[in-house]
Amino acid sequence: MSKTAMRASQKDFESALSQVKRLKDPGNEVKLKLYALYKQATEGPCNTPKPGVFDLINKAKWDAWNALGSLPKETARQNYVDLVSGLSSSSDSSSQVKPEADRKQPGYETLVVTSEDSITKIMMNRPAKKNAITIQMYNEIMLALKAASKDDSAITVLTGNGDYYSSGNDLSNFTDIPPEGIEEKAKSSAILLRDFVDCFIDFPKPLIAVVNGPAVGISVTILGLFDTVYASSRATFHTPFSHLGQSPEGCSSYTFPKIMGPAKAAEMLIFGKKLTAAEACAQGLVTEVFPDSTFQKEVWTRLKAYSKLPPNAMRISKQVIRNREKEKLRAINAEESRALQERWLSDECTNAVMNFLTRKAKL
Numbered sequence: 001m002s003k004t005a006m007r008a009s010q011k012d013f014e015s016a017l018s019q020v021k022r023l024k025d026p027g028n029e030v031k032l033k034l035y036a037l038y039k040q041a042t043e044g045p046c047n048t049p050k051p052g053v054f055d056l057i058n059k060a061k062w063d064a065w066n067a068l069g070s071l072p073k074e075t076a077r078q079n080y081v082d083l084v085s086g087l088s089s090s091s092d093s094s095s096q097v098k099p100e101a102d103r104k105q106p107g108y109e110t111l112v113v114t115s116e117d118s119i120t121k122i123m124m125n126r127p128a129k130k131n132a133i134t135i136q137m138y139n140e141i142m143l144a145l146k147a148a149s150k151d152d153s154a155i156t157v158l159t160g161n162g163d164y165y166s167s168g169n170d171l172s173n174f175t176d177i178p179p180e181g182i183e184e185k186a187k188s189s190a191i192l193l194r195d196f197v198d199c200f201i202d203f204p205k206p207l208i209a210v211v212n213g214p215a216v217g218i219s220v221t222i223l224g225l226f227d228t229v230y231a232s233s234r235a236t237f238h239t240p241f242s243h244l245g246q247s248p249e250g251c252s253s254y255t256f257p258k259i260m261g262p263a264k265a266a267e268m269l270i271f272g273k274k275l276t277a278a279e280a281c282a283q284g285l286v287t288e289v290f291p292d293s294t295f296q297k298e299v300w301t302r303l304k305a306y307s308k309l310p311p312n313a314m315r316i317s318k319q320v321i322r323n324r325e326k327e328k329l330r331a332i333n334a335e336e337s338r339a340l341q342e343r344w345l346s347d348e349c350t351n352a353v354m355n356f357l358t359r360k361a362k363l
């Protein structure tokens with residue numbers, strides 16, 4: 001029987017609604033389609049006033065819903081279920097490990113992933129946006145880490161393209177509010193954050209950060225979960241959580257006091273003190289700093305030598321060093337994510353994000 005000949009039940013629809021939250025970000029166009037079909041399936045034809053021209057996001061949503069005209073609720077429900085099912089099967093196939101070595105791996109839009117000389121390199125690739133991490137990028141980094149954990153490389157590297165390592169969470173992630181409302185957005189963001197950080201906690205091979213420039217927010221906090229951090233002399237390390245009405249994540253509430261002592265950690269995590277590469281190295285967050293002019297050459301020469309060491313011995317050494325803390329780190333990650341879920345609903349956070357997005361504030 002063809003898909004369209006079948007009728008989606010309310011149960012199918014509800015299961016598609018929960019499935020959609022676990023999908024890789026399908027991009028804005030598909031998200032608008034999903035939104036429109038959801039509204040049509042639950043409320044019928046578009047019945048709200050058209051938003052003003054400057055209310056770009058709500059206008060795009062309204063246009064997508066209105067374009068469905070008088071499509072019956074049942075057909076919209078069926079189309080929603082079919083669309084989610086198509087997205088699920090393509091995202092399943094893109095998560096399979098691909099064996100091609102020595103060249104750019106396909107399937108990533110926000111990253112460049114390569115495997116060469118027994119090193120898998122995951123490079124964040126939104127240089128024009130300072131490698132700010134979108135929902136899609138969180139999902140792609142998780143996919144790339146899962147693939148790297150199973151491929152035949154010995155070590156894995158995370159780095160950034162352009163002048164920044166990463167400016168942290170893309171603050172426009174907070175503007176894409178689903179039909180279920182802001183609370184649901186905070187909840188799904190907390191789940192995404194927890195899953196993302198768990199991938200670093202659980203990563204089984206040596207994981208190296210090649211910090212090519214300034215690092216902000218979550219790109220700094222997760223460094224405590226890496227095995228080695230090499231920084232360019234141009235890099236800085238900034239966790240301005242209080243300025244943003246937020247609180248620490250990436251297990252930094254535990255790893256930073258352990259690495260640098262509680263007093264130095266508090267200056268970074270509570271007061272948002274920005275560290276230079278030399279300071280971050282003196283405090284133990286960074287393994288070694290290289291002059292910016294020779295950074296890439298020196299780091300990659302070093303990493304190529306390390307990647308020739310026996311891979312199983314390196315894995316076991318990492319396990320012995322890290323395994324006894326894994327459960328604790330997972331619990332800390334869950335607790336930090338819960339705290340942030342509440343913070344994201346606060347006026348302090350909303351105002352800080354709006355000030356950035358309306359160009360009133362920068363770090």
Ligand SMILES: CCCC/C=C/CC(=O)SCCNC(=O)CCNC(=O)[C@H](O)C(C)(C)COP(=O)(O)OP(=O)(O)OC[C@H]1O[C@@H](n2cnc3c(N)ncnc32)[C@H](O)[C@@H]1OP(=O)(O)O
Pocket residue numbers: 128129130132133167168169170171172173189190192193216217218219244246249356361362363
């Ligand atoms: C779901 C899980 C959530 C986990 C939560 C994590 C918490 C964090 O990560 S908190 C950290 C959030 N990051 C920031 O607050 C940084 C905001 N960005 C800035 O303050 C500045 O952009 C900068 C200091 C990083 C760089 O300033 P600079 O003058 O050199 O460059 P810009 O012209 O500002 O940036 C170029 C371009 O990139 C856009 N952009 C940069 N960073 C972000 C960002 N984090 N989110 C969204 N967009 C960002 C910036 O708006 C510019 O875009 P346009 O060219 O379109 O104007």
